[in-house]
Amino acid sequence: MKPKLTLPLALSLVGLVLPLAACGGGDGASGSSDRTITVLGAASLTGTFTDLAAQFEKDHPGVDVKLAFDSSATLAQQAVDGAPADVLATADTETMDSAKSALANAPQDFATNTMVLVTPKDDPAGISRFSDINRSGVTYVACVDTAPCGKVAAALMSDNKVTSKPASLEVDVKSVLAKVTSNEADAGFVYATDAVAAGDQVRTLSIPHATDEITTYPIAPLTQSKESGLAQQFVDLVLSDQGQQALQDAGFGKP
Amino acid sequence: MADHAVSGAGLDADVRVPGRLDARLLAGAGEVVAVIGPNGAGKTTLLRALAGLVPMDGSVTVAGRSWSEPPVLVRDRRVGLVFQDQSLFPHLSALDNVAFGLRARGVARAAADATARSWLARFGMGDLASRRPRELSGGQAQRVAIARALAAEPALLLLDEPFGGLDVGVATTLRVELARHLASYDGVALLVTHDALDALTLADRVLVLDEGRVAQTGTPQEVAARPRTEHVARLVGLNVLREDDVFRSFSPSAVTVSLGQPEGSARHRWRGTVVSAAPHGDAVRILVDAGRELIADVTPAATAELGLVPGREVWLSVKETAVRTYARVPG
Amino acid sequence: MTTRADTRGRDTLGRPPLVLVVPGAVAAALLVVPLVSLVLDTPWGSFLSLLRTQAVLDALRITALASAVTVLACLLLGTPLAWLLARVDFRGRALLRAAVAVPLVLPPVVAGVALVSALGRNGLVGSVLRDTTGVTLPYTTTAVVIAHTFVSMPFYVLSVEGALRASGERYDVVAATLGADRWTTFRRVTLPLAMPGVLAGSVLAWARSLGEFGATITFAGNYPGTTQTMPTLIYQELQSDPEVARTLSMILMVVSVAVLAALRNRWLTTP
Numbered sequence: 001m002k003p004k005l006t007l008p009l010a011l012s013l014v015g016l017v018l019p020l021a022a023c024g025g026g027d028g029a030s031g032s033s034d035r036t037i038t039v040l041g042a043a044s045l046t047g048t049f050t051d052l053a054a055q056f057e058k059d060h061p062g063v064d065v066k067l068a069f070d071s072s073a074t075l076a077q078q079a080v081d082g083a084p085a086d087v088l089a090t091a092d093t094e095t096m097d098s099a100k101s102a103l104a105n106a107p108q109d110f111a112t113n114t115m116v117l118v119t120p121k122d123d124p125a126g127i128s129r130f131s132d133i134n135r136s137g138v139t140y141v142a143c144v145d146t147a148p149c150g151k152v153a154a155a156l157m158s159d160n161k162v163t164s165k166p167a168s169l170e171v172d173v174k175s176v177l178a179k180v181t182s183n184e185a186d187a188g189f190v191y192a193t194d195a196v197a198a199g200d201q202v203r204t205l206s207i208p209h210a211t212d213e214i215t216t217y218p219i220a221p222l223t224q225s226k227e228s229g230l231a232q233q234f235v236d237l238v239l240s241d242q243g244q245q246a247l248q249d250a251g252f253g254k255p
Numbered sequence: 256m257a258d259h260a261v262s263g264a265g266l267d268a269d270v271r272v273p274g275r276l277d278a279r280l281l282a283g284a285g286e287v288v289a290v291i292g293p294n295g296a297g298k299t300t301l302l303r304a305l306a307g308l309v310p311m312d313g314s315v316t317v318a319g320r321s322w323s324e325p326p327v328l329v330r331d332r333r334v335g336l337v338f339q340d341q342s343l344f345p346h347l348s349a350l351d352n353v354a355f356g357l358r359a360r361g362v363a364r365a366a367a368d369a370t371a372r373s374w375l376a377r378f379g380m381g382d383l384a385s386r387r388p389r390e391l392s393g394g395q396a397q398r399v400a401i402a403r404a405l406a407a408e409p410a411l412l413l414l415d416e417p418f419g420g421l422d423v424g425v426a427t428t429l430r431v432e433l434a435r436h437l438a439s440y441d442g443v444a445l446l447v448t449h450d451a452l453d454a455l456t457l458a459d460r461v462l463v464l465d466e467g468r469v470a471q472t473g474t475p476q477e478v479a480a481r482p483r484t485e486h487v488a489r490l491v492g493l494n495v496l497r498e499d500d501v502f503r504s505f506s507p508s509a510v511t512v513s514l515g516q517p518e519g520s521a522r523h524r525w526r527g528t529v530v531s532a533a534p535h536g537d538a539v540r541i542l543v544d545a546g547r548e549l550i551a552d553v554t555p556a557a558t559a560e561l562g563l564v565p566g567r568e569v570w571l572s573v574k575e576t577a578v579r580t581y582a583r584v585p586g
Numbered sequence: 587m588t589t590r591a592d593t594r595g596r597d598t599l600g601r602p603p604l605v606l607v608v609p610g611a612v613a614a615a616l617l618v619v620p621l622v623s624l625v626l627d628t629p630w631g632s633f634l635s636l637l638r639t640q641a642v643l644d645a646l647r648i649t650a651l652a653s654a655v656t657v658l659a660c661l662l663l664g665t666p667l668a669w670l671l672a673r674v675d676f677r678g679r680a681l682l683r684a685a686v687a688v689p690l691v692l693p694p695v696v697a698g699v700a701l702v703s704a705l706g707r708n709g710l711v712g713s714v715l716r717d718t719t720g721v722t723l724p725y726t727t728t729a730v731v732i733a734h735t736f737v738s739m740p741f742y743v744l745s746v747e748g749a750l751r752a753s754g755e756r757y758d759v760v761a762a763t764l765g766a767d768r769w770t771t772f773r774r775v776t777l778p779l780a781m782p783g784v785l786a787g788s789v790l791a792w793a794r795s796l797g798e799f800g801a802t803i804t805f806a807g808n809y810p811g812t813t814q815t816m817p818t819l820i821y822q823e824l825q826s827d828p829e830v831a832r833t834l835s836m837i838l839m840v841v842s843v844a845v846l847a848a849l850r851n852r853w854l855t856t857p
Contacts (some may be wrong), residue, residue: 004642071825073825073826074824075823076753077824077825120657139722139725141807144808144822144825146822146823146825146826147825165809166809167724167725167807168724168725168806168807168808168809168813169807169808169822170803170807170808171803171808171821171825175804179807182706182708183707183708184702184703184706184707184708184724197769199844221743301681306758307764308763328762329763330762330763330764330765330766330767331765333765334763335712335763336760336763338751338760342760343757343778344757344760344761344762344775346778346779347777349632355761355764355766355774356765359765359770361764403743403764407764407765429701482678522804
């Protein structure tokens with residue numbers, strides 16, 4: 001015997017189905033079509049790329065820019081694995097090279113970064129010069145050496161013949177900065193841009209030989225991009241005067 | 256109430272649990288008292304209060320020692336409890352179960368085990384000592400439970416419907432055994448039961464509880480012959496009517512059942528509807544709702560002839576000579 | 587005379603309904619396929635040589651140490667807590683029970699942040715510790731153990747508390763009437779009866795500790811030989827040499843499966 005489809009039941013079924021239909025149309029942006037591009041950026045690009053993404057969305061109504069910040073190595077791996085993204089920007093050329101198979105165009109350098117030493121703002125360990133980290137009892141942290149920031153830190157530690165070992169090797173530079181700003185470490189190896197972003201929460205010291213170990217940031221659109229036009233336009237924005245100014249304001253150097 | 260000899264080794268209790276129970280009882284050493292009454296009368300509450308598991312007002316004195324002033328903790332009262340579902344420790348063998356009370360009180364393992372073994376032997380369970388409770392039958396488990404309670408040498412033994420979950424044959428055998436063990440037990444034993452047979456075979460005295468109060472006490476024979484509560488009347492199969500200051504009781508076999516109004520004296524007759532009819536020995540016992548519940552025994556032939564099925568309207572009557580009258584005020 | 591049909595293995599209640607079999611099969615696939623892929627993907631050739639490198643041995647050692655101590659902490663500290671929650675009626679008990687459950691739902695990194703705020707060198711308790719004894723916890727192996735215990739103990743406590751509440755006070759009461767004090771009752775009655783819960787809880791706590799990453803790296807840090815555990819090493823290797831990462835994952839899985847298999851029939855199944 002067929003069950004009777006009573007009015008309340010029918011209404012609830014309709015109520016359940018409607019949102020599904022609406023979902024197909026894409027979500028919320030104003031304007032004619034809703035398009036999205038995903039930008040994978042090294043952790044140190046968080047501040048600048050967020051601002052540039054907002055600018056991009058203003059310049060291209062109807063376009064939503066999704067940002068994913070992580071360690072360059074992780075992002076490169078994701079790109080190679082075919083993650084649905086449109087643009088990749090890493091914190092060193094080596095990592096970008098490892099993602100070669102996923103790049104739609106040759107990568108272009110858009111910024112440089114140097115490494116500095118930061119301490120918590122009240123400098124509990126009394127570090128006045130870089131070599132003070134060799135003092136016993138000083139706790140300092142750096143990135144793990146499989147990440148670009150770690151490679152630079154390791155090179156600088158070797159160049160400066162640092163004898164004491166770091167207390168911890170963090171997975172990305174943001175974690176290093178967090179340990180310093182929360183006063184859980186006496187000092188940390190971060191990029192100049194991170195020091196700028198942290199403002200007066202940290203004291204910054206320069207590292208001897210830092211200019212020998214400059215980090216170059218490349219950017220490239222990805223082959224798996226479904227919006228190759230938009231992807232290229234984002235790259236162009238980063239390379240434009242506007243983009244370059246934003247990067248330099250954040251503490252990056254010229255490419 | 257007749258005075259019962261209370262020696263210094265007995266039980267003297269005035270148990271008051273607000274809203275549930277207000278009972279006074281006295282028992283001598285070695286006495287077995289059956290506690291009967293309808294559900295909710297407070298029988299289990301009484302046991303639990305005596306054991307110290309339920310807070311109570313009043314006083315309890317066992318074997319000359321007060322358990323209420325100052326209040327003594329459960330574990331310090333020498334009380335033995337036997338539950339309807341045995342509640343044997345499932346992870347311990349029969350032997351370890353019986354020895355538990357001894358070892359808990361500091362008896363060394365070897366001595367405790369030896370005592371436990373002898374108790375199990377007394378119950379005929381000697382070769383089941385290493386079995387786990389789940390490997391025992393209902394009757395065997397109940398024997399272990401009783402042995403466990405007795406092995407700890409309690410001053411007060413409380414049994415809560417110990418044969419409740421057992422089948423009739425097993426219960427009968429166990430009843431006889433328990434009678435024997437209770438005879439050699441020198442503390443006071445309280446036995447809560449719904450079974451008239453338990454009361455009749457095991458108890459020296461019966462205590463009837465109704466709605467939290469003691470409705471009647473006496474020997475099993477006295478209580479059975481002159482029940483003062485409907486519950487006991489039902490239990491022993493009698494009709495009992497309360498009238499002002501007397502009870503009138505009559506046996507169901509003395510009741511005449513008819514369809515039309517009976518002739519003769521109008522004194523003892525009632526009109527009602529049949530509620531149920533069930534075989535009872537050679538007769539059929541019918542339960543009639545005549546404003547009050549009455550039972551009558553009828554021959555199977557008469558049942559068929561009169562068409563005594565539930566819903567049938569009948570008249571019940573009984574001769575004056577078959578009615579026993581006794582005073583309401585307990586003597 | 588008919589011969590009795592062999593009904594072994596046949597469902598006397600009828601075939602299982604498709605509406606249950608299909609989703610069940612999907613769930614099974616979801617859980618099994620990634621594990622099978624990992625096994626098939628592992629470069630078994632380099633398995634043994636990797637196993638012998640210092641970094642791997644260190645990480646294995648620290649992981650094994652941390653998870654073993656976690657289980658020990660659960661047994662010694664978690665059991666009394668579970669007993670208190672199940673058997674003693676005190677004010678705020680419901681609140682404490684809820685608080686114990688919180689680490690279960692906390693994202694591991696958040697748990698790490700909580701630990702830092704309490705026990706970091708500037709933390710509520712940590713700063714006192716540093717000022718009085720000069721001892722700081724972060725970056726030490728002890729910190730790893732603390733992080734693992736913090737995230738794993740709730741599994742243990744709730745498992746044991748559940749077992750205690752399920753068996754109820756019935757046997758505790760019986761023991762009391764037989765003259766046992768609360769400690770004797772706990773030792774001889776409550777704990778033995780709760781043993782399945784204790785063992786299940788220990789396995790859960792151990793498993794959680796084995797995979798712990800977020801809280802550890804936030805609170806204890808990551809340094810080979812001191813605070814680097816297998817999960818941290820794997821995450822790190824994922825960035826530079828995914829093949830090594832897969833092999834290390836395999837090692838961790840082999841160890842876990844071995845332990846679970848050893849415990850399987852004795853403790854994890856209900857009798």
